[in-house]
Amino acid sequence: MKxxxxxxxxxxxxxxxxxxxxxYLRQPQRLIHAITDPKRIEQVEDxxxxxxxxxxxxxxxxxxxxxxxxxxTQSDGTLRLSSVRCEIKVPDYLGYVNQSFAMSLEGSxxxxxxxxxxxxxxxxxxxxxxxxxxxxxxxxNSVLDSTGRTFLNGILSTIQHRIERQLIEDYRDxxxxxxxLQPVARSSNLRSNLxx
Numbered sequence: 252m253k254x255x256x257x258x259x260x261x262x263x264x265x266x267x268x269x270x271x272x273x274x275y276l277r278q279p280q281r282l283i284h285a286i287t288d289p290k291r292i293e294q295v296e297d298x299x300x301x302x303x304x305x306x307x308x309x310x311x312x313x314x315x316x317x318x319x320x321x322x323x324t325q326s327d328g329t330l331r332l333s334s335v336r337c338e339i340k341v342p343d344y345l346g347y348v349n350q351s352f353a354m355s356l357e358g359s360x361x362x363x364x365x366x367x368x369x370x371x372x373x374x375x376x377x378x379x380x381x382x383x384x385x386x387x388x389x390x391x392n393s394v395l396d397s398t399g400r401t402f403l404n405g406i407l408s409t410i411q412h413r414i415e416r417q418l419i420e421d422y423r424d425x426x427x428x429x430x431x432l433q434p435v436a437r438s439s440n441l442r443s444n445l446x447x
Contacts, residue, residue, distance in 0.1 A: 252351065253388070254380045255399030259407040261373035264365065265419055268426035272369050273362050275422045276330045279322035285421035286413040298323050299335065304406070312387075315340040318354060332358040332375075351382035360414075371418075375410065377403050 265272050275281065283292055283300050293301040299321050306315045319336040337354040358375040379399070382388075387395075 252380060253383050253395060253399070254378060255396070255403055256376070256378040257400050257403040257407060258377075259375050259404070259411060261360075261371070261375075261411055261414065263371050263415055263419075264368045265362075265371055265422065266368045268423060270426040270429050272371075272422055273328040275425055276328060276360065276362060277324045278425075279324070279330070281421065281425060282330065282418070283320075283322060285417045286410060295319060307402070307406075312341065316354065318356065320356065328362050330360040332356065351380075353380040354378070373411075373414070375407050377407055379403065 279298060280294060280300070283302075287302060291303045291305070293303075295301050299319055301317060301319050303317045304315065306313050308314075316337065316339045318334045321333050321335050322330070324330050334354060334356040337352070339352050355378045356375065358373065360371050360373040363370045363372065383395075
């Protein structure tokens with residue numbers, strides 16, 4: 252059994268709107284849809300969302316991870332995210348891998364008021380445990396660890412970039428709509444690029 256882990260942090264300043272971003276963060280469904288392709292998200296329960304990632308290549312194997320994520324806001328305004336279930340779609344000949352696959356994703360996004368806006372401080376911890384098929388499991392540990400970290404960093408990097416670009420745009424549109432204002436027109440290219 253092999254375990255791969257990575258951590259990523261985020262700090263970003265969100266300009267103040269009429270409605271504080273803390274109110275926006277209390278609506279997990281908006282945030283989830285803002286930071287990922289809405290076609291790849293399904294709401295399973297009130298605060299649980301099923302995220303299907305695009306097929307990924309890991310050590311020459313095509314996999315398609317699916318994770319159920321619980322998203323909630325704490326009393327201090329911190330948004331929390333935690334995986335509650337996961338599985339991967341793999342080629343039939345690797346079906347046994349799913350029996351030994353486990354993924355853990357824990358994340359937080361904490362708002363802190365500043366004079367120029369609200370600073371969002373975030374952290375995400377991602378770990379994957381999997382039984383590697385032969386001959387991959389006989390590769391040197393340094394190669395496996397490096398490849399695993401790069402793979403997991405790629406997943407968290409994609410999420411981070413979407414938060415940095417989509418979250419502010421969606422928050423501004425939401426704040427304008429709650430005040431009865433027209434959302435500011437944005438380039439449709441931005442949204443389509445982020446869905447890639």
